[in-house]
Amino acid sequence: MSPIRYLVRRRMRAFVRLLRALSRDDAYERYLQHARTVHTGQVPMSRREFYLSEQERKWSGISRCC
Amino acid sequence: MRKVLWGLVALIGAFAVGGIALRRGETINAMWIVVAAVCVYALGYRFYSAWVAARVLSVDATRATPAIRLSNGRDFVPTHRWIVFGHHFAAIAGPGPLIGPTLAAQFGYLPGTLWILVGAVLGGCVQDMTILFLSTRRNGRSLGQMARDELGPVGGYAAIVGTLVIMIILIAVLGLVVVNAMKHSPWATATVFATIPIAILIGLYLRNLRPGRVLEASLIGLALLILAVVGGGALNEHETLRAWFDLDGKPLAWFVIGYGFVAAVLPVWLLLAPRDYLSTFLKLGTVMLLALAVVLMRPEIKMPAVTQFIDGTGPIFGGALFPFVFITIACGAISGFHALVSSGTTPKLIGNETDVRLIGYGSMMLESSVAIMAMIAATLLDPGVFFAINSAPGIVGASADAAVTTISNWGFPVSVEQMNALAREMGEETLFARTGGAPSLAVGMASIFAGVFGEGLLAVWYHFAIMFEAVFILTTLDAGTRVGRFMLQDALGHLWKPLAETSWYPSVLLASGLVVAGWGYFLYIGVVDPNGGINILWPLFGIANQLLAGIALCVATGILVKQGKLRYAWVTAAPLAWIAIITTSATWEKVVSQDPRVGFLAAAERLATRLAAGELDAAQAAVAPQLIFNQRLDAALALLLMAILWIVIADTIRVSWRVVRGLPVLPSSEAPAMQVAAESR
Numbered sequence: 038m039s040p041i042r043y044l045v046r047r048r049m050r051a052f053v054r055l056l057r058a059l060s061r062d063d064a065y066e067r068y069l070q071h072a073r074t075v076h077t078g079q080v081p082m083s084r085r086e087f088y089l090s091e092q093e094r095k096w097s098g099i100s101r102c103c
Numbered sequence: 104m105r106k107v108l109w110g111l112v113a114l115i116g117a118f119a120v121g122g123i124a125l126r127r128g129e130t131i132n133a134m135w136i137v138v139a140a141v142c143v144y145a146l147g148y149r150f151y152s153a154w155v156a157a158r159v160l161s162v163d164a165t166r167a168t169p170a171i172r173l174s175n176g177r178d179f180v181p182t183h184r185w186i187v188f189g190h191h192f193a194a195i196a197g198p199g200p201l202i203g204p205t206l207a208a209q210f211g212y213l214p215g216t217l218w219i220l221v222g223a224v225l226g227g228c229v230q231d232m233t234i235l236f237l238s239t240r241r242n243g244r245s246l247g248q249m250a251r252d253e254l255g256p257v258g259g260y261a262a263i264v265g266t267l268v269i270m271i272i273l274i275a276v277l278g279l280v281v282v283n284a285m286k287h288s289p290w291a292t293a294t295v296f297a298t299i300p301i302a303i304l305i306g307l308y309l310r311n312l313r314p315g316r317v318l319e320a321s322l323i324g325l326a327l328l329i330l331a332v333v334g335g336g337a338l339n340e341h342e343t344l345r346a347w348f349d350l351d352g353k354p355l356a357w358f359v360i361g362y363g364f365v366a367a368v369l370p371v372w373l374l375l376a377p378r379d380y381l382s383t384f385l386k387l388g389t390v391m392l393l394a395l396a397v398v399l400m401r402p403e404i405k406m407p408a409v410t411q412f413i414d415g416t417g418p419i420f421g422g423a424l425f426p427f428v429f430i431t432i433a434c435g436a437i438s439g440f441h442a443l444v445s446s447g448t449t450p451k452l453i454g455n456e457t458d459v460r461l462i463g464y465g466s467m468m469l470e471s472s473v474a475i476m477a478m479i480a481a482t483l484l485d486p487g488v489f490f491a492i493n494s495a496p497g498i499v500g501a502s503a504d505a506a507v508t509t510i511s512n513w514g515f516p517v518s519v520e521q522m523n524a525l526a527r528e529m530g531e532e533t534l535f536a537r538t539g540g541a542p543s544l545a546v547g548m549a550s551i552f553a554g555v556f557g558e559g560l561l562a563v564w565y566h567f568a569i570m571f572e573a574v575f576i577l578t579t580l581d582a583g584t585r586v587g588r589f590m591l592q593d594a595l596g597h598l599w600k601p602l603a604e605t606s607w608y609p610s611v612l613l614a615s616g617l618v619v620a621g622w623g624y625f626l627y628i629g630v631v632d633p634n635g636g637i638n639i640l641w642p643l644f645g646i647a648n649q650l651l652a653g654i655a656l657c658v659a660t661g662i663l664v665k666q667g668k669l670r671y672a673w674v675t676a677a678p679l680a681w682i683a684i685i686t687t688s689a690t691w692e693k694v695v696s697q698d699p700r701v702g703f704l705a706a707a708e709r710l711a712t713r714l715a716a717g718e719l720d721a722a723q724a725a726v727a728p729q730l731i732f733n734q735r736l737d738a739a740l741a742l743l744l745m746a747i748l749w750i751v752i753a754d755t756i757r758v759s760w761r762v763v764r765g766l767p768v769l770p771s772s773e774a775p776a777m778q779v780a781a782e783s784r
Contacts, residue, residue, distance in 0.1 A: 062318035071176025088315035103199035
């Protein structure tokens with residue numbers, strides 16, 4: 038791979054990572070990573086279970102302003 | 104070299120601020136305001152926020168934050184500071200900073216602009232950063248909990264009551280803004296209605312098809328929303344379809360009330376959460392687009408620096424420059440509501456204490472710049488057009504001819520033809536008396552966007568802007584109703600235990616119903632009020648929001664004094680004193696002023712006299728008793744808010760006095776210090 042293409046690809050990846058972090062698209066991956074390193078032995082929630090329980094948690098407090 | 108650079112920034116800033124403050128008689132380019140704002144923010148951030156963070160708060164880069172100590176992969180997650188900045192900004196930025204400056208533009212561009220800049224740099228940003236920091240030190244405790252822990256139960260209860268009241272008034276006034284934007288506008292109504300099934304579709308997608316893939320779902324939703332705006336335009340051309348969506352204020356108010364109730368009791372994943380994803384995307388995108396467009400277009404500001412309405416006779420809301428400009432612009436300068444967001448979710452994401460400066464101070468600076476853009480969008484319109492859009496028929500006259508005559512006589516020439524041509528361009532039937540700020544902001548935004556990206560799409564841009572504001576507002580409405588419901592259930596639980604059960608359906612329905620009835624009442628009255636309702640509700644909202652800021656600043660000041668930092672306490676005590684002065688004088692005027700456009704009681708009195716004398720026509724007489732009762736209720740509510748603020752201030756003074764005298768006070772609720780491991784610094 039030419040160095041320029043490599044650089045462009047790396048930048049693109051970084052941008053996508055940023056976008057995913059900003060939109061919390063990567064929340065499940067983060068959770069899995071945490072669950073694997075800390076709570077070894079327990080079965081982590083599925084993607085869907087995690088998503089639904091996160092929504093419940095997020096919307097039971099004040100998370101939006103005027 | 105550095106010093107020279109900052110000296111230059113200070114010089115340019117002083118020149119630009121001086122320029123906007125001293126120019127008279129001719130139009131001024133918006134770039135003056137933009138440059139002044141950028142320089143003020145840069146200086147405030149570089150010097151004041153750094154000093155406050157280091158000296159007053161003593162942020163400690165080596166102290167482990169709750170995100171590190173309590174990391175659980177869910178709410179406590181150490182996150183990169185720019186990502187937290189994005190989340191926090193998305194959380195604090197709502198429709199408030201767009202509407203307040205638009206309404207305050209009736210005083211001219213200068214008073215509002217100066218207050219936005221000074222209020223943010225010395226007040227709002229400091230409040231947000233301080234509360235964020237204090238909550239981070241307390242494992243992300245909420246403002247109410249911190250008030251109870253540090254000041255005592257009185258402060259704690261006051262914070263909770265204040266929050267509930269502000270929530271009710273906020274939702275009512277925002278609901279009114281949406282209703283006024285949709286009233287007799289089939290295009291806007293159809294587009295706003297369409298956002299609901301779109302949100303539900305995205306909700307189902309995120310739950311069933313591709314769980315948790317919020318990025319792709321948001322992009323799909325965004326495309327559908329744009330389609331809805333364009334589709335609304337097509338519908339507007341169709342005779343029968345258009346009639347279906349051509350609705351009066353009352354049915355629209357009932358629709359918003361019903362929507363609020365349904366959204367609050369449905370599971371969050373179905374409507375609330377997906378709507379929020381869409382609104383966040385839209386918000387960040389539109390704010391960036393608007394900033395870019397303002398810089399590219401460099402519009403001329405047509406509104407005078409200061410208008411004659413500083414004497415209190417303004418058509419949009421009654422009341423003189425002092426104190427009402429400071430009440431009208433709450434979000435954008437200082438907003439107590441931010442203290443609720445800054446304590447709770449955000450502190451649990453902070454990876455290092457030093458990040459509070461960027462996240463707390465910086466996000467508020469960005470919010471303030473949104474307010475500046477709203478001010479530019481409002482004041483680039485011809486002043487005559489601006490007042491024609493924003494003045495209620497009760498003030499300028501019900502017919503178009505009467506309105507243009509009144510407004511032109513004020514010295515802001517406007518003609519019926521000009522207004523009709525503008526309405527046609529925007530794809531609307533009429534733009535007269537479209538109060539609430541949203542339509543005039545949308546006209547301003549549409550002219551900016553169209554000026555940069557092509558004239559042909561003016562009507563589409565206008566309705567895009569309306570949809571953008573409506574999506575924002577409806578998100579605040581659902582989320583606010585839900586939070587209000589939780590708070591109410593918590594309170595009702597003291598009366599009867601099962602009522603506190605957040606998953607017990609009868610209790611959910613009861614509490615949601617009560618919250619919706621609370622704001623629904625004020626919304627409905629606002630719709631039937633011939634003076635437009637905004638005149639009453641917005642100042643009340645401003646007072647409530649500033650009251651919350653007052654409570655937050657009290658908590659911050661009390662903690663600083665308890666930590667032995669009395670000599671730095673002015674950092675929060677000075678904005679607190681200012682908040683106390685403006686809210687108290689505003690409440691005083693709203694209650695006792697003899698001018699019926701300002702004083703609630705005077706307005707009730709005059710209406711009662713006119714009703715008794717038979718001066719009202721049948722329609723007016725039918726609603727008069729409700730309006731009279733409402734004005735008196737508003738007076739009582741304003742006094743209640745003021746009492747709460749002064750109780751908390753008195754409590755803070757009591758605690759501070761005890762500290763100074765060396766008497767015992769409640770112990771600090773700060774979590775014990777723990778050093779970060781050296782390798783992870």
